[in-house]
Amino acid sequence: MAEPLKHLIGHQTARDTADAVARAWAPFARAAFLADILPVIDGLDLMQRGQCIADALRRHLPDDFEQAAVILHACLPAKERQGLTGWALLSVNQYVAAHGRGNLESGLGLLKALTSHFTGEFGIRPFIADEPQKALAIISGWVTDPNHHVRRLASEGTRPRLPWAMRLPSLVHDPAPILPILEALVDDEEEYVRRSVANSLNDIAKDHPDLVADFVERHRKGASKERLWLLRHASRTLIKKGHGKALANFGFEPLPDVLATLDVAQHRIAFPGQLAFDIRLANAGGEARTVLLDYSIHHQKKDGSLSPKVFKGKSLVLQAGENVTIRKRHALRPITTRVYHPGLHRLEILLNGVPVATVDFDLDMPQAPGA
Template sequence: MSSYIPLKNYFDAELAQFLANQISPLYSGFPSDTFIEGVSGSVEGLELKDRVAVISNELHKALALPYMDAIEVLKQILGPENKTEQGMFTNGYFLMPIAHYVEVYGLNEFEVSMDALYRITKRHTSEFAIRPYLLRYESLVLEKLQEWAVDENSHVRRLVSEGTRPRLPWAKRIDVLSGDPYKNLSLLESLITDHSKYVQKSVGNHLNDLSKMYKEETIEWIKNMHMLHGNKINWTLKHGLRSLIKVNDPDVLEFMRRIGG
């Protein structure tokens, strides 16, 4: 029986070697040895997010290319799309530094970076990397998210909900869009009846975040959604109300009793 290995331990010199092996055939000037040594000498003792940042930063130094050229190289090593709704952090873990690269170095190239995040999220996730873009280009990102909310790929649809969550785990907390919870809720309207459990869970988690910040607005919206869609969305609604159920909120308990949740 194999022993558990913390995810952070995968972000080391071995991963740097893997990335170098992928990049070198595409970019003959890539200094593999320098890149690997830079990662190896900097990740020891660091936690996951800091290790990811080290590899991203070392990639930036080693590529030594304008962002537009560097991202074209990196897009070629993304690998096949994840056709399941599992393994984004296990099978796709090696893409975390690339998502971080887009997050940090691509902010001045909106369209190119949105395309990169769209591609990455089909294989891993862009839920963290998209947040600085949301803060800088809110209206433009929202236009993209409205399109992505009806994308055929469940990973892309999930990003619409997960990337805008106010209290996304591992990420810095953000306020609701434009300070208005109904902007977040409007994004979720396209996803509330999603057939994917993967997306449903994200929508429920997003609603749970909102219920801690804007309780009345969230409950009102949930009741309206149930009137429109009926019991087929009960699981998502219950998941979204779980914190209020836990504290025995009377309005929520009555609502759940009424819908048979």
């Protein structure tokens, strides 16, 4: 069994941090620093462990952030020295985010320096929230940095809905200030950077679908295969939701001549089990059609209503007059992200994002012992 994520930070992380700071700053109270951390860190989760070390840094580094930033910068690896890398730098992110506010240039400078050894994406967000114009002016300059980690920080750290990080409501509401950053990096030579751009656009699509569909349309012209991948990945939420223009951007036009029928092997399924179904497609038109086939399971909720979840199927080209049958099996089994309830469920087929056929089925749940 894999180790819990929280073990990425632990006693050795705290000791490594203490050693690095002690080398960089002679007055550092190493023993007192560790005494603040080691007795409590085992009972904390991952982010809390990072914050525990960050809080201890706050107590044992100079109160003046500018002085503390110089010390922490000296804790990073350089040609002539080893230094902190990886998850040990999460706490530095958290320290800078909490105590560097009001020190825009030195705070962002430290995060830019450390991103090559971990990432600075968590730490830069409070600066954007506090001083968006000034912060984004500095961050925008990173898009031409020779270090691809720094270029990626420009796109990843400004994502409106970055997972595990504070949300940036102003950019959720209006992402226009970060579009020039994404424009500048859309053809970056590093896949690592391009994937970040795609993820940022996908974030934006959740609140501004038409904006992202228009962005994709503009950038498809003359696109390389790398940029096409980026644009497709950026459109994944829109395609899944059947956004018309997003589908059209990739050749998935409306399909008035494609007929679909749906059959399920059983209309009553015992849990755990599987839903077996056949999808028959017929192109009654005179031209070949590009078809994006997805399906949706409408799960019953506790209150009896149905909640749909789309699952990706396949993409295919259906020639004029062609008929195909596609057989699918969908597992209905215990998973940590869903609670199943007995009763009516629905299977729905989507072609190019448009529902075309549905079948209802019942799910039987086992009774609890003694019920």
